[in-house]
Amino acid sequence: MTEATTLLLRLAAPLQAWGDHRAVVDTRHTSPMPTKSGVIGLLGAALGRERDEPLGALAELTIGVRADVPGTLLRDYHTVSDYRGVPLLSSKVNGKGRQVGTSPARYTMTGERFYLQDAAFLVAIHGPAPVMAEVTAAAKAPVAILALGRRSCPPTFPLVLGTTADPIADVLTGHDWLASPHARTLWQRKHRGASPATVEVSAVLDDPNGDTILQDQPLSYASSGPRHTSRRVRHTLIPLPTGFDPGPDATSGEGHDPLALLGW
Amino acid sequence: MSDKTTRRRFIDVHVLQTVPPSNLNRDDAGSPKEAMYGGVRRPRASSQAWKRATRLAFAALGIGEDQLGTRTKQIADHLAEELAARTGLDPEPAARIAAAVLAPLGITASKNKAEETAYLLFYGNRQIEKLVDLVADRAAELATLDDKKLLAELATAEVKSALMTGHPIDVGLFGRMVANVPGIDVNAACQVAHALATHAAELEFDYYTAVDDRQQSDSKGAGMIGRIGFNSATFYRYGTVSLHQLDTNLGNPKAAVEAASAFVSAFVRSMPTGYGNSFGHRTMPQLVAVAVREDQPVNLVTAFEKPVQAYGGTGYAEPSATALATEQTTITHQWGAPALWTGITHAFTGEDTAKALGTAFGPALTFPTLIDNLTAELSR
Numbered sequence: 001m002t003e004a005t006t007l008l009l010r011l012a013a014p015l016q017a018w019g020d021h022r023a024v025v026d027t028r029h030t031s032p033m034p035t036k037s038g039v040i041g042l043l044g045a046a047l048g049r050e051r052d053e054p055l056g057a058l059a060e061l062t063i064g065v066r067a068d069v070p071g072t073l074l075r076d077y078h079t080v081s082d083y084r085g086v087p088l089l090s091s092k093v094n095g096k097g098r099q100v101g102t103s104p105a106r107y108t109m110t111g112e113r114f115y116l117q118d119a120a121f122l123v124a125i126h127g128p129a130p131v132m133a134e135v136t137a138a139a140k141a142p143v144a145i146l147a148l149g150r151r152s153c154p155p156t157f158p159l160v161l162g163t164t165a166d167p168i169a170d171v172l173t174g175h176d177w178l179a180s181p182h183a184r185t186l187w188q189r190k191h192r193g194a195s196p197a198t199v200e201v202s203a204v205l206d207d208p209n210g211d212t213i214l215q216d217q218p219l220s221y222a223s224s225g226p227r228h229t230s231r232r233v234r235h236t237l238i239p240l241p242t243g244f245d246p247g248p249d250a251t252s253g254e255g256h257d258p259l260a261l262l263g264w
Numbered sequence: 265m266s267d268k269t270t271r272r273r274f275i276d277v278h279v280l281q282t283v284p285p286s287n288l289n290r291d292d293a294g295s296p297k298e299a300m301y302g303g304v305r306r307p308r309a310s311s312q313a314w315k316r317a318t319r320l321a322f323a324a325l326g327i328g329e330d331q332l333g334t335r336t337k338q339i340a341d342h343l344a345e346e347l348a349a350r351t352g353l354d355p356e357p358a359a360r361i362a363a364a365v366l367a368p369l370g371i372t373a374s375k376n377k378a379e380e381t382a383y384l385l386f387y388g389n390r391q392i393e394k395l396v397d398l399v400a401d402r403a404a405e406l407a408t409l410d411d412k413k414l415l416a417e418l419a420t421a422e423v424k425s426a427l428m429t430g431h432p433i434d435v436g437l438f439g440r441m442v443a444n445v446p447g448i449d450v451n452a453a454c455q456v457a458h459a460l461a462t463h464a465a466e467l468e469f470d471y472y473t474a475v476d477d478r479q480q481s482d483s484k485g486a487g488m489i490g491r492i493g494f495n496s497a498t499f500y501r502y503g504t505v506s507l508h509q510l511d512t513n514l515g516n517p518k519a520a521v522e523a524a525s526a527f528v529s530a531f532v533r534s535m536p537t538g539y540g541n542s543f544g545h546r547t548m549p550q551l552v553a554v555a556v557r558e559d560q561p562v563n564l565v566t567a568f569e570k571p572v573q574a575y576g577g578t579g580y581a582e583p584s585a586t587a588l589a590t591e592q593t594t595i596t597h598q599w600g601a602p603a604l605w606t607g608i609t610h611a612f613t614g615e616d617t618a619k620a621l622g623t624a625f626g627p628a629l630t631f632p633t634l635i636d637n638l639t640a641e642l643s644r
Binding site: 013118 | 272274291292297299300301302303310311312316319320449451452453454455456457458460502504506508509558559560561562563565566569570595599601
């Protein structure tokens with residue numbers, strides 16, 4: 001058994017977008033959490049991999065994602081037009097395989113893009129130590145400009161929180177809550193001043209015996225069509241210390257919350 | 265993608281810009297776009313809207329013709345002309361060599377006009393220069409060969425790589441993705457974040473009535489009524505350019521530096537035009553800070569996660585500037601991640617603000633000086 005390392009990333013920004021298998025031309029969805037293909041793709045970009053390069057060791061990495069601040073869904077109305085003011089091309093191709101123009105000429109196409117707004121995630125990536133050393137160095141000094149799932153979503157600093165020899169499950173249960181001081185204040189305001197000793201956050205981690213199947217294990221990022229396969233994962237709720245000052249009148253905030261699993 | 269061993273430089277651009285009541289980028293309900301950040305609702309202008317404004321601004325910058333693209337069916341003619349001009353060859357042998365140079369690309373001639381290709385090809389004028397470079401030295405010798413030998417001689421020439429690198433600067437910066445034609449994708453060299461207000465602001469509506477000038481005096485009511493959503497904000501705008509990626513895309517270090525500087529100018533000076541005639545929102549930024557970094561791009565939007573408050577009539581711009589300076593200084597010192605070079609343009613005169621900005625980004629410069637200094641730094 002070779003030595004293994006776990007890399008900890010903080011994925012937080014005003015906007016993120018983790019597309020899923022529902023990707024179609026004019027509607028871009030987002031998953032509620034960073035996808036495995038999204039995170040592996042980000043690491044590939046950091047390493048300077050081309051889209052059509054084989055994934056190699058990156059395909060073998062396992063990951064766990066913890067939704068420290070789940071954020072909310074933003075729907076963005078989007079229009080596409082050619083900045084030169086010429087009509088758009090249609091999806092039809094001619095005999096030579098070239099796209100033909102829209103008829104009658106159309107100048108604007110509308111669509112919608114979904115984003116996660118105001119969210120922060122802890123991502124643990126686990127693999128053989130030599131691979132992880134390379135990946136960690138690249139995440140700290142990336143070759144390509146990184147984005148949280150979509151080009152227009154730059155990450156915020158710091159992206160890399162560090163590395164450890166602990167397995168993913170321990171990292172997810174042991175690492176501090178990533179909510180910023182301001183986000184903690186917001187949490188308390190939303191929960192009517194509650195000051196519980198812990199909060200529960202949801203997490204999803206690779207597990208060969210997991211009871212859920214996700215379709216986001218990357219096979220290829222080729223621009224002609226990214227391909228994915230399925231992976232087994234396990235969902236869990238993890239209690240995290242809040243550091244809130246339990247004043248004399250503070251409520252525990254630990255009542256039954258049937259919607260907690262949904263991250264609401 | 266650039267060689268992993270080449271020197272990496274990212275150029276971060278931070279802009280603070282206040283707009284009056286306006287609606288520069290609207291959604292399908294006609295209201296200005298918004299997003300939640302730090303638990304509050306804020307005005308937003310999408311990345312796409314500002315990138316389009318930036319591309320349009322390139323035209324106004326007077327960028328040299330050698331850096332822009334040509335879209336034509338007559339690439340063979342264009343190449344023959346340039347070859348003849350460079351080598352003094354007669355038009356006929358020049359055309360023959362040009363055709364042979366392009367043959368390995370499999371660009372077929374149009375059925376109707378032999379001198380045209382079957383479709384419009386978009387290439388950089390600099391790319392034609394590179395094709396000429398491939399054959400100029402031995403043009404006289406090539407002209408003596410017969411067609412078959414000429415094709416064989418040029419079959420191995422690196423024509424494809426000449427046409428797949430050294431792109432025009434707008435393609436080099438914003439990238440190109442053609443899903444069904446492999447091998448001609450270009451990785452974008454810039455990133456633009458959605459512009460986001462540094463503070464909370466609610467959407468408001470302007471209820472308006474329009475009078476019919478020729479309305480009969482006995483009839484009552486307006487000719488038309490409606491409402492326009494608007495808000496007012498101090499935006500934080502962030503964009504970054506990867507100089508090494510731009511270098512790879514353009515295939516020329518000097519062009520890459522010029523294109524990076526042009527991007528900074530165009531990004532800073534541009535603005536989406538939505539409802540421009542109704543609101544006249546065209547302002548100039550109050551602060552532009554540029555950081556050249558060798559490790560990674562750093563987005564300073566975290567300075568505004570806790571929304572800026574405008575206590576005591578300060579407005580939003582000045583406290584936003586202070587927050588931005590504090591964040592930059594924190595990242596430099598606390599995280600040990602200093603920038604290689606910084607420059608700033610602003611006109612804040614408040615003693616504390618000016619001092620904080622000076623510590624974070626250096627002395628205030630005029631914008632043209634900032635661009636000159638940036639270009640000099642990138643050329644080093």
